[in-house]
Amino acid sequence: MLNKLYSIIFLLVIPTIGFSQVEEINPPDFIKTITFRSNTTEGQLPILKLGETLNLEFDALTGDEEDFYYKIEHFNFDWTPSNLMKSEYLSGIDGQRIRDYTNSLNTFQIYSHYDLTIPNQQTRRLLKSGNYLITIYDSYDEIMFSRKFMIFEDLLGVGVQVKRTRNLNNIQEKQIVNLKINSNNLNLVNPKQTVKTLIIQNNNLNATISNLKPQFTIGNELIYRYDDEASFWGGNEYLYFETKEIRGANIAVQYVDLRDLYHSYLFNQINRSKRPYTYFPDINGNFVITALNVDDVDSRADYSIVHFSLNNELLLDKKIYVYGNYNNYALEPANEMIYNSEKQVYECVFPLKQGFYNYKYVAVDANGNLDEGAISGNFWQTENNYKVLVYYRDLGARFDRLIGFGETNSEIITN
Structure with missing residues (x-):
């Protein structure tokens, strides 16, 4: 009886431990200027179209030409590990040394600049859409830093509109984001359960609104017209x-x-x-x-x-x-x-x-x-960038696909 009780406790506890959300790890003081380059989006948050090249660059201020390696992992919408095997989302291998680096020249600060491009000879292709984490570590397997990035399939039309909040308590300070998702030819089964959204303000994953449910459907369009639930503080110009x-x-x-x-x-x-x-x-x-x-x-x-x-x-x-x-x-x-x-x-x-x-x-x-x-301060007039990611997990699927991406700017904000 006691062994049976221990087994029940084990089954209850282990899933909680195994499926915690992953967090980014910030670098030590000698790692600086971590930079992503993308042809798709504005800013340093890498949101890539499936098949697009990922470029990650950083400087190591030690001047020792250290060896750094990289690891890539796939995650669900909520940043818990997905059930995919590595061979299912990555063609080739990771865990490889970053070979492309140059030493600083004619600078007071000595550093080495590292440049990682994917696909490369070892990591040939990322095969699935969704959330990813890339981790950089040194020769002693000590993690230097990690960064999140996303890969999307361009399967949906995502309309994004920024409006001034209708809540009179914050009408001078807040902006709201309305969404219209056109499913095109996709059959989105039970969208209130299978479709998830993420709204990101100014490429900052600390300033997001996630998992709003569509309020109603018109034809093949999902409509989101929330006020308080989709409101951001306007902030001020940087x-x-x-x-x-x-x-x-x-x-x-x-x-x-x-x-x-x-x-x-x-x-x-x-x-x-x-x-x-x-x-x-x-x-x-x-x-x-x-x-x-x-x-x-x-x-x-x-x-x-x-x-x-x-x-x-x-x-x-x-x-x-x-x-x-x-x-x-x-x-x-x-x-x-x-x-x-x-x-x-x-x-x-x-x-x-x-x-x-x-x-x-x-x-x-x-x-x-x-x-x-x-x-x-917070002002409704502030010019902010908003990105919207649309995820979908079909019935019986093993991971969350990222099937739509939209972007707008509050320069064209309306009342």
Whole structure:
């Protein structure tokens, strides 16, 4: 009887352990500038069409020409492991060394630039659509970092429209996303159960709304016209700076100093949450590596120590971070701002490769709750990018296919 009881407990516990959601692993301090390139989507979030090339690049600032390897895994819609064998979603093999790398040349910061392209000679093709995780590890099998990416089949028409919220309590601060999914010739059986959606704001997997159910069907169209359930805080336009001329002041750089490396001091910023909305173009939190008079930014662009400064009262119950896609929107000690009581400003310092960067200041409370608008404010007029992914698992299927992709911008927001 006791053995039988243990068996029941084992069966109940093991599935819970085995099917936890996977999380991305952030890199150590010496891994910088993790960059994806794609022909399909805007920004650093890789959403690829089935058959498209995946390019992952990063720098190792050790200068030791270390060996790095990669592993690719397939996941369900909810980022639990799928039931597919590796041979079912990958043609060839992974676990291979990244062979394409170059050492920096004529830079103060010594680094090696690594470039992984899939398909390649060993990993010939990714065969299925859906969610993937690529993990980079070193010769000692220690994980350096991991990143999520998605591969879609272009089987559906996905219409996306951004509107101002109809909720009067947040009408000045929120945007809602309406969807219209055209199934074309596909027979979507029981779509309320088999079709799942994911809405992503500004390529940030921390700012998503998932698994909305279609409210009604018109012909072969699934209609989603939620308000509160599909609403995002509007946020504010991202701040930005440029260091493509590393020896002199550029856009939003007050001055430059040379020590062991170049130091770029940004202009002091202020709290924008109580100020009127002002439009200025941004790239929605992303970054672009660029440098003047350099023919190969991969290995000849240098690093500078960037000094951030925010004029804000001391918040005893919150932490403030520099937030952006430059580090995959991570909240880490390296980008946490420290209050300087003498200057009465928050300050933060860390290295970035030459380029054009978007960022904003965000607050996190003692419970770990992120508030993007605490320093920047929330405005319904803000220009944001929205991506929509549509997943489908037919009855009896073993994994979630990603069968549709849509994208829009709130520049064309309507009431």
